[in-house]
Amino acid sequence: MASTTMEPEADAAAHHHPALQHQFDSLEQQKESSTLGMWLFLVTEIMFFGGLFTAYVVYRRTFQGVFAAASHHLDVTLGAINTAVLIFSSLTVALAIWSAQMNRRKGIVFFLVLTILLGGVFLGIKTVEYSHKFHDNLVPGPNFHFDGPSPEKAEIFFSLYFIMTGLHALHMIIGMGVLAALIRPAWKGRYDASYYNPLECTGLYWHFVDIVWIFLFPLLYLLGAHAR
DSSP: OHHHHHHHHHHHHHHTOTTOOTTOSSHHHHHHHHHHHHHHHHHHHHHHHHHHHHHHHHHHHHTHHHHHHHHTTSOHHHHHHHHHHHHHHHHHHHHHHHHHHTTOHHHHHHHHHHHHHHHHHHHHHHHHHHHHHHHTTOSSSTTOOOOSSOHHHHHHHHHHHHHHHHHHHHHHHHHHHHHHHHHHHHHTTOOBTTBOHHHHHHHHHHHHHHHHHHHHIIIIISTTGGGO
16 A cells, blocks of 8 residues: 555656656657757758768769879878867767766766866867978968869869868857756756756767768878888
8 A cells, every 4th residue: 555655646746747848748759859859950960971971972073083182181190089089089978978867966076077188189180280280381372282183183082071060160169068067056966866868868979979980081081001
């Protein structure tokens, strides 16, 4: 009889969770809706980057030799380091979610901060790369200079390089901002085993940004690596 009494009380507590929005009947329904919304958003992002990848592949097949020569001016070592940094950041954001599932408030904050720091390392390395391109006059525009064959075609390569890596960096900055916004509520104990959907949705976004780079690195940096 006591267990029967406790079950309605548990259901009532679940339905009156402070994180439950008024338009949802339960946390589970709220989580499913939020997750579906994030996946739909990521689908639009896939189409967005997919168009850029398609344009790159078309130009690469058309100007294969020039694109290979232009890719020699990219620093494979820095690109590889950034790849490792982002892979590790995917682990730390996953550990932040795991910490919420284990009711470890300090763990959530620690791994969120660590993920943001790793994102900062990535952007710092990318800034160094960009500065090298400015120094070597490899930025598309009136001052562009390329010593190899067909500089006008090489300029297309660097245009695509700056567009794709620049948009990727912008997505990273947005992701870091969202992660930073989660730190304060995490410190206040808002996320635990019963509610951590904001962390999970942000994690999906961060993993997507990492996957985009996993495609960018070989397409841009390793295109002419065999000829180096």
